[in-house]
Amino acid sequence: MNRILVVAEHAGGKLNAAVAKCVACAVSIPDADVTVAVLAADGAEAAASAAGIKGVARVLLVQNPANEPALAAILAPQLAKLAEGHDVVLGPSTTFGKDLMPRVAALLGAPQLSDIMAAESATRFRRPVYAGNAIATVELPAGKPVVATVRVASFQPAPGGGSAAVEKRAVDVALPKHTRFVSVSAARTDRPDLQTAARVISGGRALGSAENFKLIQGLADKLGAAIGASRAAVDAGYAPNELQVGQTGKIIAPELYVAIGISGAIQHLTGIKDARTIVAINKDSEAPIFEVADIGLVGDLFSLVPEIEKLL
Amino acid sequence: MRKILVGIKRVIDYNVRVRVRPDGSGVVTEGVKMSANPFDSIALEEALRVKERGEADEVVAASVGPTESQQQLRDALAMGADRAILVKTDGNVEPPVVARVLQKLVERETPRLVILGKQAIDDDCNQTGQMLAALWDRPQATFASKLELQGEVARVTREVDAGLETIEVDLPAVITTDLRLNEPRYIKLPDIMKAKKKPLDIIELASLGIDAAPLVKTLKLEPPPQRQKGIMVKDAAELVAALKQRGLA
Numbered sequence: 294m295n296r297i298l299v300v301a302e303h304a305g306g307k308l309n310a311a312v313a314k315c316v317a318c319a320v321s322i323p324d325a326d327v328t329v330a331v332l333a334a335d336g337a338e339a340a341a342s343a344a345g346i347k348g349v350a351r352v353l354l355v356q357n358p359a360n361e362p363a364l365a366a367i368l369a370p371q372l373a374k375l376a377e378g379h380d381v382v383l384g385p386s387t388t389f390g391k392d393l394m395p396r397v398a399a400l401l402g403a404p405q406l407s408d409i410m411a412a413e414s415a416t417r418f419r420r421p422v423y424a425g426n427a428i429a430t431v432e433l434p435a436g437k438p439v440v441a442t443v444r445v446a447s448f449q450p451a452p453g454g455g456s457a458a459v460e461k462r463a464v465d466v467a468l469p470k471h472t473r474f475v476s477v478s479a480a481r482t483d484r485p486d487l488q489t490a491a492r493v494i495s496g497g498r499a500l501g502s503a504e505n506f507k508l509i510q511g512l513a514d515k516l517g518a519a520i521g522a523s524r525a526a527v528d529a530g531y532a533p534n535e536l537q538v539g540q541t542g543k544i545i546a547p548e549l550y551v552a553i554g555i556s557g558a559i560q561h562l563t564g565i566k567d568a569r570t571i572v573a574i575n576k577d578s579e580a581p582i583f584e585v586a587d588i589g590l591v592g593d594l595f596s597l598v599p600e601i602e603k604l605l
Numbered sequence: 606m607r608k609i610l611v612g613i614k615r616v617i618d619y620n621v622r623v624r625v626r627p628d629g630s631g632v633v634t635e636g637v638k639m640s641a642n643p644f645d646s647i648a649l650e651e652a653l654r655v656k657e658r659g660e661a662d663e664v665v666a667a668s669v670g671p672t673e674s675q676q677q678l679r680d681a682l683a684m685g686a687d688r689a690i691l692v693k694t695d696g697n698v699e700p701p702v703v704a705r706v707l708q709k710l711v712e713r714e715t716p717r718l719v720i721l722g723k724q725a726i727d728d729d730c731n732q733t734g735q736m737l738a739a740l741w742d743r744p745q746a747t748f749a750s751k752l753e754l755q756g757e758v759a760r761v762t763r764e765v766d767a768g769l770e771t772i773e774v775d776l777p778a779v780i781t782t783d784l785r786l787n788e789p790r791y792i793k794l795p796d797i798m799k800a801k802k803k804p805l806d807i808i809e810l811a812s813l814g815i816d817a818a819p820l821v822k823t824l825k826l827e828p829p830p831q832r833q834k835g836i837m838v839k840d841a842a843e844l845v846a847a848l849k850q851r852g853l854a
């Protein structure tokens with residue numbers, strides 16, 4: 294049996310959609326026995342959601358006011374304790390998981406694999422390197438624990454219909470006081486979440502200004518899409534950082550990805566490779582985005598985007 | 606002395622289109638331009654700015670890697686680092702090993718801040734800073750887009766999935782940089798000349814008493830699956846028709 298611990302990301306009582314994808318990765322490991330750990334102030338609601346994911350054998354709920362808002366320095370020692378006796382510890386490859394999991398790995402003295410896209414066994418995994426320009430198959434020594442983050446774009450969420458038991462756990466470890474949460478500022482939006490949206494419309498530097506960037510909103514409204522941006526557009530201040538798609542931003546796998554005024558740097562393409570259909574609109578017919586686009590249109594985005602919006 | 610330790614990794618340059626060797630044993634490196642990992646240049650720039658504000662006295666750049674990494678450390682010295690340390694090894698080093706090496710350097714140098722890139726653009730691991738912070742039992746502030754020092758506390762704005770998060774950490778602490786923390790300065794010719802006179806110490810990794818044997822074995826590298834060649838449409842109407850045909854509009 295391979296004992297797998299999945300670390301749950303949650304906020305405001307809601308389980309992050311990445312958790313069901315991590316469970317999907319966990320159950321793809323042969324002979325998996327999957328435990329989900331929910332570390333929260335209360336966490337009852339998130340734990341109940343986790344218990345409902347098919348394939349989960351049990352949910353461990355650790356309640357402590359210090360657990361929210363989540364800070365890696367506070368969560369890591371508790372998770373290292375919970376991880377004892379497990380073969381694989383999985384977290385999502387979101388900023389939450391990327392921040393937390395290496396700290397857990399170091400406390401366990403375990404190696405970490407980042408962004409695993411497939412599990413071939415409990416010791417053999419596939420992961421992208423060089424901004425997705427190469428896929429590595431890696432193997433770890435058997436009998437030693439491994440920590441990994443799961444590339445959420447590579448997995449379909451595990452379905453519901455599970456009925457695991459929720460066990461409350463007290464974890465007796467000293468928690469540091471050296472790290473304190475101050476604030477979080479997030480743009481409130483009614484749009485679908487970029488990471489999980491079925492459709493995404495992204496804008497690039499060619500939009501030219503923050504004001505012009507709004508041009509793509511109408512199209513996103515028509516298609517019920519989330520909005521994304523290239524690094525160039527974020528660097529230029531046209532769009533906030535959380536919209537960045539690419540190697541160092543969000544890696545997404547929507548059914549439809551529309552790139553507007555994005556030339557398609559390697560680092561951007563790595564974030565959209567798993568999209569089912571890629572549409573590109575760009576005035577430069579030589580732009581690398583057209584090499585990966587399923588449907589390409591060369592022309593002036595300022596006239597084309599309103600026209601397309603009208604036709605939809 | 607208030608020191609800042611900065612990590613510099615030698616990687617294939619950002620602009621190179623990386624190709625996998627036909628036998629799957631690695632990627633093509635012959636005749637390929639090598640540079641400092643871009644996130645590490647951002648880390649160094651931030652350290653220099655902290656020093657220029659009078660909030661640090663010395664910036665030390667450190668690298669773990671082959672002899673050739675001296676080139677990237679010389680560039681760091683030209684940018685403004687005061688001295689450099691190369692922990693030399695020809696083997697492949699994994700983040701847990703680099704973190705333990707940095708921990709040794711931290712014990713020697715007792716820096717107030719360690720600033721590292723959030724990830725290297727070759728292995729894309731995003732682990733070393735967090736691992737160092739755990740081994741050192743100190744705070745970590747990852748993916749930083751703003752850093753302010755207030756006495757013995759650092760206030761750091763972090764780029765997270767939800768937006769921007771601000772945390773406060775007691776010093777000493779490990780900071781890892783995100784893209785928008787700053788824009789690194791260009792190296793000027795006279796600074797390259799001056800950098801030649803700055804100290805660059807070389808330590809053999811083997812002399813540090815760390816087990817550097819890799820735990821993760823790479824069995825093979827493959828190029829990613831290629832996407833099917835798409836179609837070009839000539840106007841908005843054709844585009845919308847193509848979307849409708851695929852059930853996407």
